[in-house]
Each structure stands twice: as structure tokens, then as C-alpha cells.
Amino acid sequence: METKKKMLATLVGCNYAGTRYELRGCINDVLAMRDVLVARFSFAPADITVLTDDRGAAVLPTGANIKRALAEMVARAASGDGLFFHYSGHGTLIPPVKPHHHGHGRDARERDEAIVPCDFNLITGNVHRNG
Incomplete structure (x- = not known):
């Protein structure tokens, strides 16, 4: 008998209320x-896990959270389960965390992408990569 595959999601919305970086639609997006x-x-x-910086939120979308x-x-996932991550908030470009190997070398203009949690503790794309 085949087990039903799970569909798991983590949704993050940061409006940054009360800061000079305030956005107005990210919680609504989530x-x-x-x-x-x-x-x-x-x-x-x-x-579905929802993290927002809405007033009274149980768990804020800090970098650690x-x-x-x-x-x-x-x-929680098993082989064949579906995982979905949605982020609505500020993003930024930062100097590379690790050197990339593209052909003869890295273009000096290349940057790594990062998301900006409500505590401004940036998260890069390298969070769950091995190696």
C-alpha cells in the first residue's frame, strides 16, 4: 500500500513595520x-508554517527562526514529499560567500543573493547546501 506523499510549506513575510525599510504587502502575500x-x-x-512580523505574531521571521x-x-520530509518555500520581503546582493568557478574566473561584478529577515540577519542561498 502506497503512503500518501506530504506537501510541506514554509511561508515568510516581512513588512518591517516601524523601520525606514517598511513594506506594505508582504504579510498579505503570505x-x-x-x-x-x-x-x-x-x-x-x-x-504549512507561516512566519510574519505582524504585530502579535507568535514567532517572528528572524534569520534564526x-x-x-x-x-x-x-x-519532516520523506522521499517523494513536496517542499515549498515562499518569501516576501526585502532581498539584497552581497559579496560572494564562497568563490564560484565560472570558466576562467569569477566576474568581479557577481554577487550572491540574500533574503533580509526582520532582524536583518541575512540568509544566503548556501543555508542548506552540503559541502
Whole structure:
């Protein structure tokens, strides 16, 4: 008998209220995405973790909390399960964390992408890569 595969999601929205970097629609983006995942793609609400910096939020989307939520999602997954990550908030480009090997060398203008959690503790794309 085949087990039903899980669909797991982590959704993060940062409006940065009260800062000079304030945005106005990121929490709404996350709530709309949650509704779409449940209604259109049959995600179980219990399998969706939502982190926002809304007033009164139980868990804020700090760098550490986002990394923890992603690690927990990966730990819950089994072979064949679907994983989905959605981020709405500021992003930035930073100098490379590790050198890349593109042909003869790295273009000095190349940068790594990072997301900006509500505590401004940047998260790069290298969070869950091995090696």
C-alpha cells in the first residue's frame, strides 16, 4: 500500500513595520499564498508554517527562526514529499560567500543573493547546501 506523499510549506513575510525599510504587502502575500496552497494545491493547513512580523505574531521571521523552520520542514520530509518555500520581503546582493568557478574566473561584478529577515540577519542561498 502506497503512503500518501506530504506537501510541506514554509511561508515568510516581512513588512518591517516601524523601520525606514517598511513594506506594505508582504504579510498579505503570505496569507494569500497559504490560501492558494490549501484551496488549489491541497496542502494540509497543519503542513504549512507561516512566519510574519505582524504585530502579535507568535514567532517572528528572524534569520534564526527562518533557518529553524526550513530545517524542521526538511526533517519532516520523506522521499517523494513536496517542499515549498515562499518569501516576501526585502532581498539584497552581497559579496560572494564562497568563490564560484565560472570558466576562467569569477566576474568581479557577481554577487550572491540574500533574503533580509526582520532582524536583518541575512540568509544566503548556501543555508542548506552540503559541502
